[in-house]
Amino acid sequence: MSKGKASVNEARTAIVRESVEPAEWFVARLYSGDMTSAEEFEMRRWLDEDPAHRNAYERALRLWDSLEDLKNDEDIRRATEAGLARRQRTAFTSRWFISAAAVVCAMFVGALVVTVLDTMRPDTDAAEIFETEIGERSTFTLIDGSEVTLNTSSRILVDFDQRQRRILLDYGEIYLDVKRDPERALSVVAGNRHVTALGTKFSVYLAGAQLEVAVTEGTVVVDDDSARFPRRSESITAPDNASVRTGGLVLTAGSVAKFVDDQKSVTRGDADDVDRLQSWRKGLVRFEDQPLLRVMSEVNRYSQLKILVEESAIADLPVSAVLDLDQAQVPEHVELLLSSLEELYPIKVLRHPDRYVLIAAQT
Amino acid sequence: MSSQASNVIPLRKEREGETAVESALQRLADEHEMALRRFVRVRLAGHPDHEDLVQEVFLRVARQDRLQERLSRSADAVRSYLFSIATNIIRDRYRQALMRKKHDEVINFGSSMEDAACSAEDIVSVQEQRDIIKSAILKLTPSTRDAFMMSRFEGLSYRQIADRMNISVSMVEKHVMRALSGIRQRIDRHGT
Numbered sequence: 245m246s247k248g249k250a251s252v253n254e255a256r257t258a259i260v261r262e263s264v265e266p267a268e269w270f271v272a273r274l275y276s277g278d279m280t281s282a283e284e285f286e287m288r289r290w291l292d293e294d295p296a297h298r299n300a301y302e303r304a305l306r307l308w309d310s311l312e313d314l315k316n317d318e319d320i321r322r323a324t325e326a327g328l329a330r331r332q333r334t335a336f337t338s339r340w341f342i343s344a345a346a347v348v349c350a351m352f353v354g355a356l357v358v359t360v361l362d363t364m365r366p367d368t369d370a371a372e373i374f375e376t377e378i379g380e381r382s383t384f385t386l387i388d389g390s391e392v393t394l395n396t397s398s399r400i401l402v403d404f405d406q407r408q409r410r411i412l413l414d415y416g417e418i419y420l421d422v423k424r425d426p427e428r429a430l431s432v433v434a435g436n437r438h439v440t441a442l443g444t445k446f447s448v449y450l451a452g453a454q455l456e457v458a459v460t461e462g463t464v465v466v467d468d469d470s471a472r473f474p475r476r477s478e479s480i481t482a483p484d485n486a487s488v489r490t491g492g493l494v495l496t497a498g499s500v501a502k503f504v505d506d507q508k509s510v511t512r513g514d515a516d517d518v519d520r521l522q523s524w525r526k527g528l529v530r531f532e533d534q535p536l537l538r539v540m541s542e543v544n545r546y547s548q549l550k551i552l553v554e555e556s557a558i559a560d561l562p563v564s565a566v567l568d569l570d571q572a573q574v575p576e577h578v579e580l581l582l583s584s585l586e587e588l589y590p591i592k593v594l595r596h597p598d599r600y601v602l603i604a605a606q607t
Numbered sequence: 608m609s610s611q612a613s614n615v616i617p618l619r620k621e622r623e624g625e626t627a628v629e630s631a632l633q634r635l636a637d638e639h640e641m642a643l644r645r646f647v648r649v650r651l652a653g654h655p656d657h658e659d660l661v662q663e664v665f666l667r668v669a670r671q672d673r674l675q676e677r678l679s680r681s682a683d684a685v686r687s688y689l690f691s692i693a694t695n696i697i698r699d700r701y702r703q704a705l706m707r708k709k710h711d712e713v714i715n716f717g718s719s720m721e722d723a724a725c726s727a728e729d730i731v732s733v734q735e736q737r738d739i740i741k742s743a744i745l746k747l748t749p750s751t752r753d754a755f756m757m758s759r760f761e762g763l764s765y766r767q768i769a770d771r772m773n774i775s776v777s778m779v780e781k782h783v784m785r786a787l788s789g790i791r792q793r794i795d796r797h798g799t
Contacts, residue, residue: 264788272784274649275758276765276776277642277686284649291652301652304787307740307794309698311759314741323745324760327753331771374749382750383773393773570775 266290267300271308330372330384375399376416379546379573381527389423390430395449395524396546396569404428417449419525437503438467440492447522455503458521459495466501467492527569533562536591540602543581546572551582551600558591558604631678632669635689638682643689650697664693687764736794743793747786750774754782 270287273279291298314320376382376394383393386402388409394400398416409430411418422430424443432439434450444462449455457466493508495501498518501510511517523529531539537559540551546569553559563585571577582593582600594601643664647657668689671677678685744752754772757763758779763771765779772779 264784265791268787268791269784270649271787272780274646275687275690275783276780277646277683277690278765278776279645279649281645284645287649288652298652304791305650307787307790308759309694309701310736310740311744312695312698313737314744315760317741320741320744320756320760323752324756327756328761328771331753331757331768372749376750377748380750380774380778 265300265304267297267304270301271304275308372402373399374402378548379569381524381569388425388428388430391421393419393525395419413448413450415450417447417524419445419447419522421445436468438492440465440467446495453505456500456521457495457503458500458518459497460515460518460522461497463497464495465492466495466503524569529567529569531563531565531567533564535559536561536563536589536602539563539565543567543572543578547578548573549575549578549599551578551602553602555603558589558602561589561591563589628669628674631675632665635668635678635685636665639686639689642686643693646690647693650693656700660693660696663696664689667692667696681764681766683764683766687762687767691762739794739797740790743790744786746793747789751782751785751789754779755786758783 270290273283291301374382374384374392374394376396376398378397380397381393381395383391385391387404390409392400392402392411395417398418399414400416400418401412401414403410403412407428409425409428411420411430411432413432413434418432420430420432420441422441422443422445426442429440429442431441432448434448434455435453437455439446439448439457441462441464444464445460446462446464447456447458447460449457457464493501493510495510496512498514499510499512500517500521501508520530529542531542537553540553544550546567565581565585567581568577578600582602585591585602586593586605590605592603592605594603640661644657644661647660647664651657651660668674677688680688744755747755750772754768757768757771758765765776765783768779769776
């Protein structure tokens with residue numbers, strides 16, 4: 245019962261925010277197979293409320309049904325296969341097995357559909373955009389076998405060719421498990437810096453002017469390079485930079501480097517420090533005696549509902565908290581987090597429909 | 608309730624061991640009949656057809672080849688399979704009803720010339736509609752598009768999609784919802 249209520253509430257927020265019709269949520273919910281009797285009841289009531297509701301629902305269902313005709317459409321089939329190939333996280337059953345040639349071909353077509361593929365290119369390389377929305381976290385296998393995980397609200401452009409592997413980090417945070425390839429280094433281009441590796445594990449977080457690189461395994465090189473991410477036409481004439489450049493900042497496993505504009509700071513910690521920084525991959529972020537402002541801005545990364553710390557008097561208050569990232573979108577969870585903060589610290593929470601405001605509690 | 612459902616299913620006994628198929632179907636009914644009934648009730652929004660539709664789903668399942676293999680997958684995959692069979696039956700019935708209606712109209716009011724013109728136009732608009740929907744799907748954001756396509760075109764369950772995309776099941780649900788909404792908004796913009 246309570247589960248049903250929570251998801252109905254959640255859907256309502258989405259309905260208001262994204263101009264999704266309730267009918268569309270009901271259809272999506274219906275096909276989950278998890279609809280509860282409370283939801284069925286609620287939906288019946290909604291349908292009976294207004295003939296327009298029934299029409300909207302019928303319409304959404306007709307749309308759903310009509311898609312059956314697209315199943316055999318050539319473009320749809322290819323895009324679906326490309327999607328499947330991209331998201332091959334779990335073991336394939338024979339039914340989902342797709343030959344390597346088909347994968348390359350399907351990815352080529354998929355990229356053509358979504359993005360920026362130049363028609364003159366050979367079909368062995370492909371540029372693709374991957375992105376996550378607020379609160380989402382997603383892992384993809386790239387065509388070279390490397391794996392990339394995108395944290396909340398992140399966006400990358402993957403551009404591989406025979407000579408180099410490039411990932412442009414537009415915004416957000418990624419974790420990379422790079423497949424070793426001595427012939428082709430992999431560079432993450434973030435702002436005006438390149439983070440280059442041959443085969444290693446590391447994360448890159450770009451937030452405005454601030455860049456953070458944390459190395460889990462192996463070595464990466466960070467270059468101050470003002471060269472912009474080259475377009476296809478430029479890269480043909482660009483000097484060969486497939487090998488790891490020397491002269492950059494070398495970071496070994498356990499290192500965390502922070503860059504703000506021209507300033508940089510490097511801490512050489514151990515695996516645990518890096519692990520803590522990358523704990524978002526496991527869906528949990530832990531804070532120990534961190535300034536309130538920092539903790540809240542971290543929480544805001546994962547949630548549509550924003551929390552503002554309005555008084556500087558409490559901004560530096562050291563707080564400890566654990567954030568379950570998969571729950572950060574659920575208003576009840578955020579509420580729980582805030583009310584426990586209220587209990588433990590001299591903080592008062594003002595609740596507005598679209599945001600929370602934290603002020604110092606009156607003593 | 609469940610035993611009643613499996614009793615009326617004529618089994619294809621010549622290919623697979625009788626008892627094995629029967630018990631597979633029995634298990635199917637035990638495990639999923641409630642969810643399937645709810646699904647059909649909600650899909651038909653109270654239309655009285657829902658009782659016999661549940662029967663027909665089980666009937667079709669019983670006629671499938673490699674039944675045991677299909678039913679030995681995870682519960683959410685089997686459920687999603689049942690839902691897609693139910694969806695196809697509902698869709699077929701809806702089309703048949705439309706055809707009948709058209710036929711009646713032709714008999715009662717239609718002059719043949721006008722009918723011909725009208726149906727040619729219909730075919731064009733169906734093709735156009737199809738193209739609009741198709742490009743709308745391909746223009747969805749990558750995560751939404753992939754989740755939606757895996758659900759609608761590959762028949763994967765939300766759970767299977769969530770595992771593949773390394774996201775939560777409720778996020779998959781949101782992607783499906785957003786996809787439906789995105790496609791609808793594009794159709795509306797085309798003024799059809």
